[in-house]
Amino acid sequence: MSKEKSKGMDGFTQQKSFFFPEILEKEARDNLASGKFRQAKDDFKELCKHDKEKYLPGLLECYQGMANQMIQNGQLSDAVQIVDNIKALTGDRSEGALDILISIKKKDYDSVARIYTNLLSQGKDSAAIPGSSLVADALVVAFREFPLLKSAHHEIYEELCAAQQALEDICAERYDDAWLKAKKIGVHSIFSNWKLLIKGLVAFYKYEDQKTLEALGRLSSDTPLHGIAQPYLALLGSKTVDQKALNESCVQRMCVVAGYPDIVSVMPKADSLWHAGRYSDSYRHIRNNMKSFPSESADITGILTRFYFNSIYHLPFTEALRYLEQIRDNDMPASPERGLEELLLCRAECLLFEKECTDEGDDKDCAGGWQHFLEIYTNVFGDNNKLASLVYFHLGSMFAAETPREPDLFSWMSTGEDRGRLRNENLAGRYFSKSIDADKDNKDAYLGLLKVYEKTNNRSKVNKLLDKLIPLFPDDVAILTQAGVSCVDRKSYNKGMKYLEKAARLDPLDSFIKERLAHLYLAAARACFDKGQVKEGRALYEKALTNGTLKPRDFNRGCAYIYARWAVLEFKNKNEDAADEKLRLAREKTGELLPLLYFTYLISRQYDMPADYIRKLGKEVEQEWRLPPTPVNALALLMVYDYIRMFGADWLKSEMKMVLQYALDASDKPCSGEEAAGIISFALSDKQAQKLGDVYIKKMLLADRDDPLFNSLAYQLKLKNSNCLPGRRDLDEFQRILHLAEKRNNVELARDLRKKIKALEEMLEVRDMLSGGGPFDGGGMDMDANMEVLEKLFEEIHRKEGGQRRKR
């Protein structure tokens, strides 16, 4: 402000004070309260002319405020002037708190100690002296002796020395000594914050993290010691530290206190670059400035290596691609790290791109990528056959993955396995073989190759490989089982029995093995009886019984059904007494006579028994058949029929009609949910049984309209027998049934319905796309009239599922 203007202002103020001292006083106090000390000082100076006694304290407060501001701003000579003004006004020339602050700023620790000592000598309590904690901080970080303090105030001096020596002990890793010294500092001492800091640091370096967090967490943010506590707290992941807001100096301190001074200049920038999304720049900064990076060590270099190379998989694909390309572009000289970097880059590329392979060309590139990886690995680390075997196995597995075949219209409703073709059978076979060549003990590779041969229907290769595997892995249950099943398929029963029985001994609880054994015994026994080898056949049936079960409707392992078969074959070999005995035993073992008799009757026909025997059995069946039909029997008969039709015989067609009629006749009898569900499931599997399904569904829904299971079965039956493609109405209906299932807490049904709904939604999405973006319809579509759309639908589903086009 110019002098003229200032004079003018003074004149104005004088006028104001003359006329309105209250106004000036208010203005002065307002300025003082809002920290405008200079303006307030001018006002109070003016007021002091009128009443010094009243307004002097205010004026002194202004000067103190100004002095504090100047000290903060580093205007120390101006501050000294102000302090002199204060002393002149008060008449007290002794040094006080402001002098201490000025000395601290000037790093004149002798003066700090002198002034403080003088103040203590005047009888002032140490904690009551303003700024005493700052004094304590200043004295400690001076890290030297203060004889004046020592002679005047020994206790405070002792505490000061304790703090300084404890810090030195920490740096020399004498943690217990450090804490012993720090314990001398009193709870109310001006050095109490230092005690907390020392406690925290000792705990940190002794790995007592909880103690560290407690001690350092108690340092408030207005003490400078908070600044040294922050890096320790950040290193321990304290929630009091905002990791995202750490500034560069804090990060640098973290590196130092953690024992990594060599990365002080590297870490802050690398971290901030990554945080800003400049991933490749962050990588390059670390790579160019950090020794031994990248590395596979267990230290921080190793952690950073894993971070930078594995982050690739967690970025969106285009970003990951850009990141890889940018970090590939480097001019690092040849070194062990360069070789490792190449290796890690190659691995990253292989893992990133293999998900994107969609055709044969990509497959070859993918395989080439891994091959290149192995070459680099050999250059960097030397040969490793086991690693190579694993890489080849990985490739083999990838190429052996099954791709779904063209979906049929109701594949979304199917419950069976969708067995498609292999992604690339040639490459799959090649790489499994390479895996085996690299490591002859890689069992998984053998099994993979076996699967490829099976999927490509190469039976002779399957059998040869199995024969090779048995001596290599003689106690492997999976291999024994597979070998056994293969032998049964080619009617090599003795060999198959050897393998499967051994597998069963090794894993007695595996039900799959028991099932396979059952098949084997039955097939082998029949073969023996057919050849007239009765003794051998009997021995096999005995074994089948040992492997048997008393479950009522297990037609392979159920003892009643084994005896039934046995009886038939004994009769075929003209051993009537033995046949009768076996039949008697069969009846004993079963709780359901009609199904047993019916089974025996059908099996006899299947086994080409003499006509009179079949007739005799037929009469027995008829006798039982004439009794009032029951749903439980109906279900059992349907199951028997279903089992026998696996053998595929034309004469079964007439049996179907009879069994269906029986089940229809039984429909007016009381029926359990399980029985009804079983009967309806049969109806779902055979279009001829639709009416049967309808009858039982109607029966069950009449009893309970909201039964979710039967609502679901009803709808499935309707769709199965419909000529229309499913539409949105069907989706709504499934949602309704799902709601019923959830209400009744039918977890399994609900899960099944959700799967169906999801599959249907996906199908409808594709159809909507084909129809030009909008929702397609509210109902079905006539297949016959729109074959072109259907073909497009199949193509689209294929493309979405990533399937390959197959050349036929």
Added chain:
Amino acid sequence: MTPYELLGIASHADDKTIRSAYLELIKTYPPDRAPERFKEISAAYESIKDEKKRLEYYLFNKDVPVNRPLEALSLQTQRTGRRKPPDFDTLKELLRQCMTK
């Protein structure tokens, strides 16, 4: 954290060492008293218990140990045996820097 770090062993440890470390840890964290930790330890053991598993881990693992480079410092500090204090001159300098703020 890698399975090696979780089990507290070096990355070149053999089958026997890995198994011993695993057994020791599950004594401290049994399934009834620390089910989550037990699961972590068991999963870590399964992923490196033999040479084949270790090689598979080496080839195919995609775990990211931290979310940003700075966290590597925290991870290293918290998990491993290295906590060396700075020398006295460096500590003095750090303390003085804090005083001038």
